[in-house]
Amino acid sequence: MKLFFITAFAFTCICTSAQKKTNFSSENYAGLLEGEHGSSLQLQTINGVKFNNWFVGLGAGIDWYYRRSIPVFASINKDFLKKEKRSFYLSANAGINFPWQTDNYNNEWGYNETKSYAGLYWSAGLGYKIGIGKGNDALLMQFGYDYKHVSEEVGLPYIVFDSETDPNDRFHYHLRRLSFKVGWNF
Amino acid sequence: MKKIFFAVLSCLLFFSFQSCLKDKLTHSYTIYTPIYETKERVTLNIKSNPAKEIQSPGNLFVYGNYIFLNETDKGVHIIDNTDPSNPVDKAFIDIPGNLDIAVKGNILYADMYQDLVAVDISDPLHAKLVKTVPDVFGERYYANGFVAANNMVIVGWTRKDTTIALEHPQNYSYPGGVWFDARALQSAGAAAAPIPGISGSMARFTIVNNYLYAVDHHSLLPISISVPAEPVAGNLISAGFDIETIYPFKNKLFLGSMGGLYIYDISQPGEPVKEGDFIHATACDPVIADDNYAYVTLREGTTCGPANNELEVVDVQDLHAPSLLKSYPMTKPQGLTKDNTLLFVCDDGIKMYDASDPANIVLKKHVTGPETRDAIAWNKNLIVVSTDGLYQYDYSNSNDLTLRSKLSINR
Numbered sequence: 001m002k003l004f005f006i007t008a009f010a011f012t013c014i015c016t017s018a019q020k021k022t023n024f025s026s027e028n029y030a031g032l033l034e035g036e037h038g039s040s041l042q043l044q045t046i047n048g049v050k051f052n053n054w055f056v057g058l059g060a061g062i063d064w065y066y067r068r069s070i071p072v073f074a075s076i077n078k079d080f081l082k083k084e085k086r087s088f089y090l091s092a093n094a095g096i097n098f099p100w101q102t103d104n105y106n107n108e109w110g111y112n113e114t115k116s117y118a119g120l121y122w123s124a125g126l127g128y129k130i131g132i133g134k135g136n137d138a139l140l141m142q143f144g145y146d147y148k149h150v151s152e153e154v155g156l157p158y159i160v161f162d163s164e165t166d167p168n169d170r171f172h173y174h175l176r177r178l179s180f181k182v183g184w185n186f
Numbered sequence: 187m188k189k190i191f192f193a194v195l196s197c198l199l200f201f202s203f204q205s206c207l208k209d210k211l212t213h214s215y216t217i218y219t220p221i222y223e224t225k226e227r228v229t230l231n232i233k234s235n236p237a238k239e240i241q242s243p244g245n246l247f248v249y250g251n252y253i254f255l256n257e258t259d260k261g262v263h264i265i266d267n268t269d270p271s272n273p274v275d276k277a278f279i280d281i282p283g284n285l286d287i288a289v290k291g292n293i294l295y296a297d298m299y300q301d302l303v304a305v306d307i308s309d310p311l312h313a314k315l316v317k318t319v320p321d322v323f324g325e326r327y328y329a330n331g332f333v334a335a336n337n338m339v340i341v342g343w344t345r346k347d348t349t350i351a352l353e354h355p356q357n358y359s360y361p362g363g364v365w366f367d368a369r370a371l372q373s374a375g376a377a378a379a380p381i382p383g384i385s386g387s388m389a390r391f392t393i394v395n396n397y398l399y400a401v402d403h404h405s406l407l408p409i410s411i412s413v414p415a416e417p418v419a420g421n422l423i424s425a426g427f428d429i430e431t432i433y434p435f436k437n438k439l440f441l442g443s444m445g446g447l448y449i450y451d452i453s454q455p456g457e458p459v460k461e462g463d464f465i466h467a468t469a470c471d472p473v474i475a476d477d478n479y480a481y482v483t484l485r486e487g488t489t490c491g492p493a494n495n496e497l498e499v500v501d502v503q504d505l506h507a508p509s510l511l512k513s514y515p516m517t518k519p520q521g522l523t524k525d526n527t528l529l530f531v532c533d534d535g536i537k538m539y540d541a542s543d544p545a546n547i548v549l550k551k552h553v554t555g556p557e558t559r560d561a562i563a564w565n566k567n568l569i570v571v572s573t574d575g576l577y578q579y580d581y582s583n584s585n586d587l588t589l590r591s592k593l594s595i596n597r
Binding site: 034035036037066169170171172173174175176177178 | 207208209210211212213214215352
C-alpha cells in the first residue's frame with residue numbers, strides 16, 4: 001500500500017517538474033501468465049506520462065491466474081538501446097492485488113470462504129518496442145516475472161469452535177508466474 | 187539473423203525459468219489438543235467451587251432466586267438473583283463437557299459428555315454430586331476421526347497456532363488436531379419446565395413432571411426422575427434429523443429441528459409418540475409454544491442453512507396438521523421467550539412484541555446491542571444472555587424495557 005502511494009506521489013512530482021517535456025502515453029497489454037497452476041490470461045492498461053527515456057503511470061488489469069483478481073499498480077519504464085524507432089525497455093510495476101470474488105463459495109480444499117483479502121502485487125520485465133507510423137504509436141512485447149498475493153478467511157460449514165477459539169482458518173496464496181504480454185502504445 | 191537469435195534466446199530463457207517457479211500456498215489454523223483427567227478425579231470436583239468469570243455462556247435455567255448459567259463445556263455458574271438489580275455470581279460447579287442443564291426439586295441434571303450427572307443443589311452454595319449415569323447420551327463428534335479415551339474426561343484444550351505449506355489440493359490432508367462438532371456446541375441447552383424452573387428456548391433438556399427429556403441430533407431420550415437422585419434412562423426414540431431444541435407445553439413436547447418442528451405427545455411419559463410436524467426451510471430454529479400457537483425463529487448461516495431470517499407463527503390447534511399462520515422478517519434471530527401476551531425475541535439485541543394477536547404481532551420496544559442468544563421472561567423480569575453479558579430488564583411497563591443489571595462476560 002505504502003509503495004503504491006509513494007510511487008503515485010513520485011509520479012505526480014515528475015509530472016509537475018517535467019511538464020514541458022512530458023506527453024501522455026497509454027500502454028495496453030494482453031498476455032499470458034505461466035506458472036505452477038497452468039496458463040492464464042491477463043489484461044492490463046497503464047496510463048501515464050513519457051519524458052526523455054522514462055515512462056511513469058498508473059495501471060489496472062484483470063489477472064485470471066488461479067484466483068481471478070484485479071491488480072492496481074504504479075508503473076515505471078526506462079527505454080535503452082534505442083535505435084531509430086525501436087528500443088528495449090525495462091519495466092517495473094508495484095501495487096495492490098484485489099480479489100475479484102468476495103462472496104461466499106467453497107474453495108477446492110472443501111472450505112467455505114467467508115472473506116477474501118487484497119495483497120501485494122509486483123512485476124518486472126524486459127520489453128521490446130517497435131515504433132509504427134510517424135506518431136508515437138508502438139507495438140510492445142514484454143517478458144517478465146509477476147507476483148501476486150491473495151488470502152482467504154474460511155470456515156468449515158460443519159465445524160465450529162468454542163468461544164476461546166478462532167473459528168476461521170486463513171489461506172494465503174503467493175502466486176509466482178512468468179509473464180508474456182504484447183501491447184499497443186499510443 | 188541477430189534479431190532472430192535474440193528472440194529465440196529470449197523465449198528459451200523465458201520458458202526455462204517456468205520450471206523454477208513455484209506457487210506458495212499456506213494454510214494457517216489452530217490445533218487443539220485435549221487435556222485429559224480421569225473420570226474419578228473429575229467427579230470429585232463436581233461441587234460448588236469458588237465463582238469463576240463468565241467467559242462462554244451457554245444456556246440458562248432460572249430456579250427460584252437462582253440463575254444457573256452453563257459455561258460451555260466447563261460447568262455451571264450459580265448466580266444469586268435475589269435482587270435482579272444486583273445479581274451475584276456465587277459459585278461454580280465444574281462439569282467438563284457440560285452443555286445442558288435442568289432442575290427439578292433439589293436436583294440439577296447436567297450432561298458431562300456422554301454421562302448424566304445429578305447434583306444436589308438444596309444448598310446451591312454447597313452443591314454435591316449424588317449420581318452419575320454413564321453413557322446416556324450419544325458420543326460427541328469430532329473432526330478428523332478423533333475419539334475420546336475411555337474412562338477419561340476432556341477438561342480443557344491446549345491451542346497452538348500453526349501454518350503449513352500446502353501442496354496441490356488433491357494431495358492435501360489435514361495434519362492433525364481436534365475440532366469440535368458445531369451443533370454440539372452451538373445448541374447447548376437447558377429445559378423449560380413450568381413447575382420446577384424455567385429455561386431458555388435453546389434447551390436440549392426439559393423436565394415434565396417425573397421425566398427429564400433430552401434430545402440430540404436425531405433422538406429423543408426420556409429419563410425417569412421419579413426418584414430425583416436416581417435418574418433412569420428409558421428407550422431412545424428416533425425423532426428426526428438435526429434436532430436442536432426441545433420445549434414442553436402441557437403434555438406435549440415441541441422439538442425444533444433444522445428442517446422443521448416436531449410435536450410429541452407425552453400422555454405416556456416414558457413413551458413419547460409423534461403427533462405432528464411442520465416442515466420449514468433449513469435453518470436454526472428454537473421454538474416455544476402455548477395452547478394454540480408455536481413461535482419459531484429461523485436463522486440462516488453457515489451451520490444453519492440458507493433460509494430467510496424470520497419469526498414464524500405456527501397454528502398448532504390441530505396438532506396433527508400444524509400450519510403457518512404468519513411469518514415476520516427478522517435480522518438474525520436466536521432464542522425467544524413469552525410471558526402472557528408479550529413475546530421477546532433475541533434479534534439484533536432484544537425485541538419486545540405485543541403478541542395478543544399472533545397474526546399481527548406489534549413491536550413495542552427494540553433494545554439494540556450485542557448479539558443476544560437466549561432469554562427467559564418471568565415475573566416481569568427478562569433475563570438475556572448475550573455475547574458480552576447477562577442482562578436483566580424490567581418489563582412491568584409493557585411498552586418499555588428498563589435495564590436492571592448487567593453481569594459482564596470476560597472473554
